[in-house]
Amino acid sequence: MRAADVIGFCRRAVSGYPLRSCLMLLAMAIGVASVVMLSTLGEGTRRYVSRQFSSLGTHLLIVLPGRSETTGGPPPMMGQTPRDLTVQDAMALTRSTAVRRVAPIVVGSAPVSVGSRQREITILGSTAELLPIRNLALSLGRFIPAGDVSRAEAVCVLGHKARNELFGNRSPLGRFVRIGERRFRVIGVLTRKGQSLGVDISDVAIIPVASATALFNTESLFRILVQARNRDAISRAKRNLQEIIRDRHEGEDDVTVITQDALLATFDRILRTLTLAVAGIAAISLAVAGILIMNVMLIAISQRTAEIGLLKAVGATRGQVLILFLVESTLLSLLGTAVGLLLSTAGLLVLRQMFPEFPLAVPWWSPAAAAATAVATGTLFGMLPARRAAQLDPVTALAEK
Amino acid sequence: MIRLENVSRVFQVGGESVHALDRATLVVEKGEYVSIMGPSGSGKSTLLNILGLLDRPDEGTYCIDGRDTTALTDDQQATVRRFKIGFIFQFFYLVPRLTAADNVGLPLVLAGVAPHERRHRIADAMDRFGLADRAGHRPDQLSGGQRQRVAIARAVIMNPAVILADEPTGNLDRTSGDEIIRAIESLREQGMTVLIVTHDPHIGGRAARAIRMVDGRIVSDRKGQA
Numbered sequence: 310m311r312a313a314d315v316i317g318f319c320r321r322a323v324s325g326y327p328l329r330s331c332l333m334l335l336a337m338a339i340g341v342a343s344v345v346m347l348s349t350l351g352e353g354t355r356r357y358v359s360r361q362f363s364s365l366g367t368h369l370l371i372v373l374p375g376r377s378e379t380t381g382g383p384p385p386m387m388g389q390t391p392r393d394l395t396v397q398d399a400m401a402l403t404r405s406t407a408v409r410r411v412a413p414i415v416v417g418s419a420p421v422s423v424g425s426r427q428r429e430i431t432i433l434g435s436t437a438e439l440l441p442i443r444n445l446a447l448s449l450g451r452f453i454p455a456g457d458v459s460r461a462e463a464v465c466v467l468g469h470k471a472r473n474e475l476f477g478n479r480s481p482l483g484r485f486v487r488i489g490e491r492r493f494r495v496i497g498v499l500t501r502k503g504q505s506l507g508v509d510i511s512d513v514a515i516i517p518v519a520s521a522t523a524l525f526n527t528e529s530l531f532r533i534l535v536q537a538r539n540r541d542a543i544s545r546a547k548r549n550l551q552e553i554i555r556d557r558h559e560g561e562d563d564v565t566v567i568t569q570d571a572l573l574a575t576f577d578r579i580l581r582t583l584t585l586a587v588a589g590i591a592a593i594s595l596a597v598a599g600i601l602i603m604n605v606m607l608i609a610i611s612q613r614t615a616e617i618g619l620l621k622a623v624g625a626t627r628g629q630v631l632i633l634f635l636v637e638s639t640l641l642s643l644l645g646t647a648v649g650l651l652l653s654t655a656g657l658l659v660l661r662q663m664f665p666e667f668p669l670a671v672p673w674w675s676p677a678a679a680a681a682t683a684v685a686t687g688t689l690f691g692m693l694p695a696r697r698a699a700q701l702d703p704v705t706a707l708a709e710k
Numbered sequence: 711m712i713r714l715e716n717v718s719r720v721f722q723v724g725g726e727s728v729h730a731l732d733r734a735t736l737v738v739e740k741g742e743y744v745s746i747m748g749p750s751g752s753g754k755s756t757l758l759n760i761l762g763l764l765d766r767p768d769e770g771t772y773c774i775d776g777r778d779t780t781a782l783t784d785d786q787q788a789t790v791r792r793f794k795i796g797f798i799f800q801f802f803y804l805v806p807r808l809t810a811a812d813n814v815g816l817p818l819v820l821a822g823v824a825p826h827e828r829r830h831r832i833a834d835a836m837d838r839f840g841l842a843d844r845a846g847h848r849p850d851q852l853s854g855g856q857r858q859r860v861a862i863a864r865a866v867i868m869n870p871a872v873i874l875a876d877e878p879t880g881n882l883d884r885t886s887g888d889e890i891i892r893a894i895e896s897l898r899e900q901g902m903t904v905l906i907v908t909h910d911p912h913i914g915g916r917a918a919r920a921i922r923m924v925d926g927r928i929v930s931d932r933k934g935q936a
Contacts, residue, residue: 623864
């Protein structure tokens with residue numbers, strides 16, 4: 310029997326029972342589409358996170374107070390809390406040749422008011438270096454002036470949203486806002502940057518670090534952002550930072566230094582695994598579709614028993630009957646795959662329309678894996694019914710009507 | 711051509727052995743036209759199934775063209791069916807989704823005959839049985855007589871040596887039935903050996919040789935023109 314004839318025969322068997330075929334196509338298509346869509350969403354999430362990380366700045370290291378490691382030794386007899394990081398600690402870090410910039414950060418929340426308008430927003434206390442380290446940009450005015458970090462100047466820079474909420478369309482430059490009990494002069498406004506790793510950087514007021522420590526009445530820093538000279542300097546900078554802090558903290562390793570790259574790599578790994586897991590779960594729906602194919606093929610064979618008997622009577626061998634039914638289920642799963650890929654393309658188009666910001670990207674392996682799984686399950690689950698058809702006894706098959 | 715020797719076929723029905731065929735012996739020469747008659751359950755269809763290699767005898771030997779078929783594998787038997795035997799059934803057994811022409815061409819497709827050659831042979835066969843204008847119709851668009859003519863065209867498309875017809879008119883009215891019988895009789899003129907199982911004494915009587923079966927045995931074998 311010629312290959313073209315086998316396919317032609319099976320094609321007509323598929324189109325000859327439209328309802329049955331459509332149901333099987335639908336099941337396969339949903340399976341394939343869900344594998345592609347879910348892996349695409351997973352990959353998109355990974356890209357989104359990695360984009361968020363790089364928007365934080367480049368060659369970034371973050372110094373956090375406290376340790377994340379456990380070392381041996383007896384439990385402390387007296388209550389011991391990790392030493393606070395101070396502005397002086399931060400300034401000391403600039404001694405390292407691997408470090409280009411350092412920005413201490415104090416974070417707090419305080420009511421900010423202009424006239425009768427009042428709003429509770431996040432206050433960031435930092436230095437002039439924050440601007441280049443965090444890749445921030447100004448739409449109006451200037452940033453916190455460089456110079457003596459211990460000077461508590463009463464100036465502030467507003468985020469995009471904070472400015473809109475407090476001043477509307479009026480220019481805020483040179484005007485005063487009241488933060489807590491003190492008055493600050495607005496000297497600049499940040500451009501719209503939106504979300505940055507969950508923190509709404511547009512709804513903040515940035516003030517000099519000394520003003521912030523005075524405002525919140527604390528010496529301790531939330532963290533220190535450090536920018537290394539270049540990519541190769543990151544690991545050296547990390548060692549230097551730990552040494553400098555240890556020297557200043559009487560030999561105690563009581564800070565944690567994390568590098569942006571390490572953090573990013575971790576997230577990357579987690580999200581890749583998650584994408585695979587989600588795709589795997591979706592692949593289960595393909596197995597379900599395979600079982601459906603098996604069921605429907607079994608029903609088809611009992612409906613077409615007489616036809617099988619006839620094929621045998623006119624000289625079809627067992628092998629030919631097997632091939633005919635196997636190709637039929639493979640053809641169905643191929644068509645289902647095609648429909649599924651179309652479906653997922655359409656779905657992704659809709660998602661792109663709805664969330665233009667989200668970096669949707671189809672991982673190269675996902676359509677291929679979905680198609681391969683679909684066709685493999687279709688063929689595998691088609692095997693049992695096809696064998697049953699091949700083994701039918703022609704006399705019994707013809708007697709059934 | 712066909713030689714059956716002491717062929718028996720036993721079925722187990724409800725714990726009881728039923729001899730559908732009981733030591734049947736039969737020799738049919740090339741080009742003979744044989745009718746097989748007998749009451750229901752007399753073993754006519756079993757005999758035809760064994761002659762058509764759809765069923766295997768429990769005992770005895772069956773030779774076709776001098777070749778013993780009882781030792782053949784299933785696939786070898788399929789090949790013999792394909793090239794040597796043509797079936798005509800009471801219920802036509804046309805594939806409902808295929809056109810008349812495709813139904814006629816089915817054995818050619820299974821045999822792997824090239825499409826252009828198929829087209830010629832199908833057109834010839836359709837023409838011969840007056841179906842030239844029905845080639846593109848599906849079975850449900852054809853009358854009973856037309857369906858059976860499609861089935862006859864399918865049975866002869868491989869140019870087999872033996873035609874086995876099982877109650878070919880059983881499902882047709884008188885006029886169509888006569889038409890079908892004439893078509894089947896015409897096959898003999900091409901040297902095909904025809905065996906026809908029938909209930910109808912009128913049809914049975916027209917055959918040059920009439921076999922009568924009762925309880926799985928051949929009880930009479932009359933030769934000579936009726």
